[in-house]
Amino acid sequence: AGLLAFHRQDGDEQWRTTFTIITRTGEDAAGEVHDRMPVFVTPASWSTWLAPEKLEKDQVGDVLDLLDVESRAVASTLRTRPVSRAVNNVRTLDRRDAGLIEAVTRGGGDR
Incomplete structure (x- = not known):
């Protein structure tokens, strides 16, 4: 709302x-x-x-x-699902990168 x-x-x-x-x-x-x-x-x-x-x-x-x-x-x-830690850095992320919201396995998958 x-x-x-x-x-x-x-x-x-x-x-x-x-x-x-x-x-x-x-x-x-x-x-x-x-x-x-x-x-x-x-x-x-x-x-x-x-x-x-x-x-x-x-x-x-x-x-x-x-x-x-x-x-x-x-x-x-x-x-919820774990996603890349790259979403936490607004200075360097590419907002068009669909991979940012793809599920990653816990304990890994960070780009």
């Missing part, structure tokens, strides 16, 4: 766009990799999440509960 915002800065006529990825405590396999994970929204809840109306105070809890249920459900389906 994320938030998209448009705003003008100090009388500037040009609109600026910002995007925020909402995170939460890592769960299941995602929690094994990192202590935070993105909040997940499934297609079944897109219309609720993307509704353009401002939420009333009494609706906020329902939306937060929905995000919690959705995130836990998706997190329970995630699986």
Whole structure:
């Protein structure tokens, strides 16, 4: 889940766009990799999440509960696998190298 915002800065006529990825405590396999994970929204809840109306105070809890249920459900389906340590070096990795996400055997396979 994320938030998209448009705003003008100090009388500037040009609109600026910002995007925020909402995170939460890592769960299941995602929690094994990192202590935070993105909040997940499934297609079944897109219309609720993307509704353009401002939420009333009494609706906020329902939306937060929905995000919690959705995130836990998706997190329970995630699986991890060891990959090359090369993914840890953003200065030298080639982002187009599909081999970066290929499974490697534990204790070996580092490039």
